Amino acid sequence: MSETLLESSFAISGTFIHSTITSPLVILSDHCIGVISGKIVFIQKNDNKINDVLEKYNIDVGNIICLKGLQFVIPGFVDTHIHAPQYSNCGKCLDEDMLSWLHKYTFPTEAKFADLDFATKQYWKVVSRVVKNGTTTASYFGTIHTNSTLKLCDVIQSIGQRGIVGKVNMNRNSPDYYKENTTISVQETKRYVQEVVMRKYTLIRPCITPRYAGNCCMGLMKQLGQIARSNEIHVQTHIAETTEECDMVRKHFPENESYLDIYNEAGLLTRKTVLAHGIYLTPEDRKLIRERNCGISHCPNSNISIRSGMLDVRACLDDNISVGLGTDISGGYSPSILDAMRTAIFTSNTIALHKGPNYKPLDYQDVFRLATLGGAKVLDMEDHIGNFEVGKAFDALLVDPCVDGGPIDVFREDTMEDIIQKFIFLGDDRNILSVFVAGNDILENFVRQISSPNDGI
Ligand SMILES: [Zn+2]
Structure with a gap:
């Protein structure tokens, strides 16, 4: 681009x-x-x-x-994981655990983005807000709606921010008012990618965005993996955010060796893949993430706010896994990457309290790198931005x-x-x-x- x-x-x-x-x-x-x-x-x-x-x-x-x-x-700060349509819920709706939170607050909010005028106003708000807070590049989830996600691209381009933007895919385990069938999901994803390319945005790249394995069947994810690889574009999704989600996903995919193995089978793991959270990954999963050169988006505010867990970032870095920071609006309540730096330190210090004096928690220099060059590396853009x-x-x-x-x-x-x-x-x-x-x-x-x-x- x-x-x-x-x-x-x-x-x-x-x-x-x-x-x-x-x-x-x-x-x-x-x-x-x-x-x-x-x-x-x-x-x-x-x-x-x-x-x-x-x-x-x-x-x-x-x-x-x-x-x-x-x-x-x-x-500039790099936000490696943010849900633009959830911004109106920032600072509220934090009383449920993740899976209940999705159904009670998030799906009803995202469903409203079928309305383009509504979407445009909301997207101006969120992109303006994150730019004021110093985010120069963000990896955005839109909604399942192709046209309103294209509106998000228009807004980002008009404001002048750099963005990786994905139309969300989900074909199961969500309410009928916010779900696609497999054929439409694939067709609309192809249309979305073609449209982003045709519009010749100077600062925006399209992204394949299966919400998470609990919301997508293998057939859909395999076709999405094919689109991502044939166009050499980014992939973003969630993984191992809560224990309940891990149990639910494993029930849906009993044949797969692990949560990550599902995405691997679908062909979704490339050096342009951003995996949000990754709190409950196995050592084998982490090895595969390193081999595939995927990145992990650490979203500490969200992980604490909706009580998902604590990612051991130090262990990821020691394993040579790329880690960047994400606000995860609106599971995380702050649109600021400065907040993500602070909450990353809080999380790391809390882990250190449990692990004892030999554990080296993240310090301010570590999180400064995660917020800039680390994020750029997670987005496979470190040759271009980050320092x-x-x-x-x-x-x-x-x-x-x-x-x-x-x-x-x-x-x-x-x-x-x-x-x-x-x-x-x-x-x-x-x-x-x-x-x-x-x-x-x-x-x-x-x-x-x-x-x-x-x-x-
Ligand atoms: Zn998220």
């Missing part, structure tokens, strides 16, 4: 903080990053060579953004820890490490002044002008 081709070229000068494969937190003080047509063309220390570099890339002084005070720039490297897209957040009326107090003795740590634990959307996607400040250009929190519904 091509990027948004911006003619503009500019540079940003100041402090940059990002992760690399070898280090979860790298601070580049007094550096300058050059961006042309949305891509990073140089990363240069502000030394006596900087003027030559600026001249080489034809960037004049008027096109340099100089960061002020303690401002810094970080890579600051020449040739990658400039997807980034300009953060001001000292914004007036903001949530952070910085003290004289605070180092840059202290300040990024305070931002991770205390920061919110007030601290995020710019949200760049492919070099385009979408917060400035779109969200503030088009949408206010209370209009539209």
Whole structure:
């Protein structure tokens, strides 16, 4: 897919903080990053060579953004698992366990998205909200409705966010008002993928999205696997989120060796596959996930809020499994990846309390990497986004820890490490002044002008 081709070229000068494969937190003080047509063309220390570099890339002084005070720039956040149609339930409906929650709250809410006007207004709300919170790339579940999921793509493209977007498939174990038959489900999925390709979105990729094995029969999943592989597109689904769900799925597929084996038989496991949750996987399952190069989306707020369980992320990382963070709206009540970082640490610390002193819980540097480069890897986009490297897209957040009326107090003795740590634990959307996607400040250009929190519904 091509990027948004911006003619503009500019540079940003100041402090940059990002992760690399070898280090979860790298601070580049007094550096300058050059961006042309949305891509990073140089990363240069502000030394006596900087003027030559600026001249080489034809960037004049008027096109340099100089960061002020303690401002810094970080890579944009990657939300590897979010249900856009569930946003209106964010912050409520958390009194049921997952399977009951689906039937009582989620299916009735998602069924309303057959109405395109309703869907459009709801999708503006959710995409605007997650962009304000610094999410530059998100992997979205839509609903079973093809046209309203295409509306979601339109909204994401209009706002300028980067998205992987899937029309949901479900042909069993859901109410009649929110279910497809196998033939329609396959036909509509093919139509959805063709339509996304035809519309030539610059920032959006289609995704095959069987809700989970409990909602899809093997015949449907095999055909979906075929569509995913023949088009080389992403797959997203849920796995091993709760023990009740694992028991239910195993009853439906007694022939399969494990939950993951169901998806494997269907041909749904590729390096572009995002598996949400994965709390109750067996060691053999984890081995297969690594072999297939699938990624796991860790959604800690959701896992605690609807009491699903706790994923041992440290064990996954030790097994060389790719892990990113997800909000899982609205099982998770927060649209913010900053919240996902904090709840990932809380979950990890809780596991550490049980495992004892030799267990190494996740720290703020670990979750910073999961939220950026880790998420990019889970989405098989790490060659393209996730940190600051020449040739990658400039997807980034300009953060001001000292914004007036903001949530952070910085003290004289605070180092840059202290300040990024305070931002991770205390920061919110007030601290995020710019949200760049492919070099385009979408917060400035779109969200503030088009949408206010209370209009539209
Ligand atoms: Zn989910």
